[in-house]
Amino acid sequence: MKKLFSTRYSVMLLCVIGLGLLTTSCDDEAVPLRDPNTTTGPEFKYTWAQTADSLQLSTYNNYLGANGTFVENNTGNSTFHYWPNAHVLDVLVDGYLRTGNDNYKAKMKALVQGIKVKNGNTYNNVFNDDMLWLANSCLRAYKATNDQEYKDVADFLWERLKLSWSDVFGGGITWKQDSPRQKNAVSNGPAVILAMRLYEIDNDADDLAWAKKIYAWQKNNLVDPVSGAVWDNISEVNGTVTTNKDWVFTYNMGTWIGAGLRLYKATNEQTYLDDAVKSGRNVLTNPKLVSEGLLKDEGQGDGGLFKGILVRYFTELIEHPTINSTDKESFSKFLKFNAQSFYKKGILRPAMLSGNNWKVAPAAGGKVDLTTQLSGVMLIEAAAKLNKDGFFD
Numbered sequence: 001m002k003k004l005f006s007t008r009y010s011v012m013l014l015c016v017i018g019l020g021l022l023t024t025s026c027d028d029e030a031v032p033l034r035d036p037n038t039t040t041g042p043e044f045k046y047t048w049a050q051t052a053d054s055l056q057l058s059t060y061n062n063y064l065g066a067n068g069t070f071v072e073n074n075t076g077n078s079t080f081h082y083w084p085n086a087h088v089l090d091v092l093v094d095g096y097l098r099t100g101n102d103n104y105k106a107k108m109k110a111l112v113q114g115i116k117v118k119n120g121n122t123y124n125n126v127f128n129d130d131m132l133w134l135a136n137s138c139l140r141a142y143k144a145t146n147d148q149e150y151k152d153v154a155d156f157l158w159e160r161l162k163l164s165w166s167d168v169f170g171g172g173i174t175w176k177q178d179s180p181r182q183k184n185a186v187s188n189g190p191a192v193i194l195a196m197r198l199y200e201i202d203n204d205a206d207d208l209a210w211a212k213k214i215y216a217w218q219k220n221n222l223v224d225p226v227s228g229a230v231w232d233n234i235s236e237v238n239g240t241v242t243t244n245k246d247w248v249f250t251y252n253m254g255t256w257i258g259a260g261l262r263l264y265k266a267t268n269e270q271t272y273l274d275d276a277v278k279s280g281r282n283v284l285t286n287p288k289l290v291s292e293g294l295l296k297d298e299g300q301g302d303g304g305l306f307k308g309i310l311v312r313y314f315t316e317l318i319e320h321p322t323i324n325s326t327d328k329e330s331f332s333k334f335l336k337f338n339a340q341s342f343y344k345k346g347i348l349r350p351a352m353l354s355g356n357n358w359k360v361a362p363a364a365g366g367k368v369d370l371t372t373q374l375s376g377v378m379l380i381e382a383a384a385k386l387n388k389d390g391f392f393d
Contacts, residue, residue: 260273
């Protein structure tokens, strides 16, 4: 592939021409800035929407590869990975919903078709969680655009995914199609969300039944009944069945929250909302997830994308109309603090690249994985939405 722009000149030039996305400069530091805790100097102003535009543009500029898909990192590794590309589609939907700019639609369509090409001319994948991420982002794209192609992809994937449910460990969907004795939170929480998204569109009672069944299994096997923390997996090795309670990751917390919110909306059964709120509270205090009020650095690679997935569903929790005012305020303050910390300290400007530690910008010229970049975009897109909706007041 051609070498991608990385210098200040290249970034600013692309901001001027906009790549069809922007009509204003990416240099949001032109806004007078000061620390909001000081009492002198010009007022500090967070330009959430403009910064989201800049991060979207940087992602497109620095990571676009072949067939409309996106590459592993910004320093020359052009490897295609299915599951981060599924989340690129989610991020493009975020940008489209925020701006209404039709240029996002062309990028979305090229990406979803390119994923099939790069994946051997099929959407089927041995990793069930990879297919779940794509199916969920396709349904968001379908809802945003009413383009049937996205719905068809999601329907195909859902039929494949249901084949990996089994009675091993009493139920649950396997992490991989070829690993019948390992079942993970990441292959079940997103499955509930997918089933509920389909139920909202098709009103098929079978999808609701699947969602309830998967949710009940995960709650009984992979969720701490006291704290609401979500454990990573249950597996059997050499005849020994083990639940991995040491691994508690942000993205599993996020999808569990999203699952509960959707089931509550459809059924009005309070237990689903209570579960989501309990896990939301745990996010704020769990030392495996948070340090000094900031979501922890989970590295690059796969872990680079974990926080962004939590942010997506945590934003839904904040905006849920029936949670109490105390929780709403604490959840809002938490996400606002993370967004402000990242805005001021975690973005390499003017390249607009994301740090995996949200209070440390990446080094100029350093490697930033696509996964890491996407979490930063997700956080600022969420901040732009929450700010617009009045939750950052």
